[in-house]
Amino acid sequence: MxxxxxxxxxxxxxxxxxxxxxxxxxxxxxxxxxxxxxxxxxxxxxxxxxxxxxxxxxxxxxxxxxxxxxxxxxxxxxxxxxxDSEDEVFGELKVTTTFAFGTLWLAPRLGTLYDKYPDLKIDLMLEERVLDLPMREADVAIRMKEPSQADLIRRRLMNIRMRLYASPDYLAQFGRPETLADLASHRLISQSPSAPQVLAGALLIQQLLAQNVRSTLTVNNYYGVLQAVLFNLGIGVLPDYLSEDFPNMERVLPEVESVEVPVFLAYPEELRHSKRIAAFRDFVLEEVIAYRKRRAEERTAIG
Known part of the structure; x- marks a missing residue:
């Protein structure tokens, strides 16, 4: 033919x-x-x-x-x-992750990768749907749970938790809740429990809504929740990795948080020797290691 x-x-x-x-x-x-x-x-x-x-x-x-x-x-x-058999790192790399992690953590850090490999072309696909890596819908994925597909190389990057945050101006105007029951007199900003998200986040939101919260704002992604918190609309349920890049947010009810959510990097076995994959993997690992170190230093300073 x-x-x-x-x-x-x-x-x-x-x-x-x-x-x-x-x-x-x-x-x-x-x-x-x-x-x-x-x-x-x-x-x-x-x-x-x-x-x-x-x-x-x-x-x-x-x-x-x-x-x-x-x-x-x-x-x-x-x-x-x-x-990838060539010495230089170049060409297209299809990366998939969730809208929140890609928008709020990964994208702001990509400048470091481009500085090192200016000829790399990254196609960043942000969606909650799990793309099929073996079928090459994407080359590499960062996922909020361990991938179940066969023939994937996976690496655990870190653990995150969903926590409560508010702006200083909001707390100055409406007060700081001291107990879960106090949330009834505040506006809770979150994703809808039925929206696509990690189970840990949905369960925490269900627990919070059970406090007879008088006013709520639900958004279908964490970027919208973050913007609402920054503009003093209420107390938001957000992933803890945002606290580093948005230090003006204050944590509310520090004893309230979700269970740990593992973050994995994964790519097909057949791309094991890909220099583009290796460059991206090493970049992410370096950023995560630096992030972990800063978090550990913060905890030591607080303690």
């Missing part, structure tokens, strides 16, 4: 349009159309239903697209491994 025609077919199926596929491939629409017709003739089948709004795969087209997608993944893996 003609590899070039399969490459063009995959681009068309992915884009759903002859025009968009042609732009991606730097070919005219007519050239793309000719290649698709030739492929259909060679297979003696129809691969696309033509509609005014674009192209839709037929059942036979779906089968072929599954095959070309698998081929494309394998080619990307081979390309990455070939490039």
């Amino acid at each position: 003609d590899w070039d025609k399969l490459r063009i077919f995959h681009a068309v199926a992915d884009a759903g349009s002859l025009t968009h596929a042609g732009e991606a491939l730097h070919l005219s629409q007519s050239a793309v159309s000719r290649q698709i017709r030739a492929l259909e003739e060679s297979l003696d089948t129809t691969l696309f239903h033509r509609h005014a709004r674009g192209l839709i795969l037929t059942e036979q087209g779906e089968l072929l697209f599954e095959a070309t997608s698998a081929m494309n993944t394998r080619l990307e893996t081979a390309t990455a491994r070939i490039r």
Whole structure:
């Protein structure tokens, strides 16, 4: 089967349009159309239903697209491994983690990595959904639980807890709660217990809401919770790693916190020798070690 025609077919199926596929491939629409017709003739089948709004795969087209997608993944893996055989760290690295950790902890620290490897191209994918690393939906993941997928190399980075924080201005105006029951007279800011998040956070929020809190603000991510706390709207449930970068927040009810949440870094076994992975892994570990050291120094100073 003609590899070039399969490459063009995959681009068309992915884009759903002859025009968009042609732009991606730097070919005219007519050239793309000719290649698709030739492929259909060679297979003696129809691969696309033509509609005014674009192209839709037929059942036979779906089968072929599954095959070309698998081929494309394998080619990307081979390309990455070939490039990683070079001495320099460059090229694209697909990193996935949660919205909160990626936005509030990882992204602000990436300058250190770019300073060392300016030719690295990072695609940071922030979502609660667990991407499939063996299928190369991402190259490396930072997750709030130990990965269960097979054929992954994993490294425990640190443990975090969800705690209560408020701004000094809010506490000056509304007072500092001394007991859980005191939360009833304050506004609680948190994610909804039903929102995608670590179980430890959801359980803590349920415990707090059981105190008959009179006013609440729920946000579907910790970035929104943080902003509400910083703008004096109430007492927020936030991960403890934020206390270093936002030292003006004050911890409230220090005896109240979630159980520990492990943070893991993971990547596919087949990328064990990837220099891009190694560069990112070492960068994260160095940042975590520095973070742990500062936290230990803070605890010693307080004690």
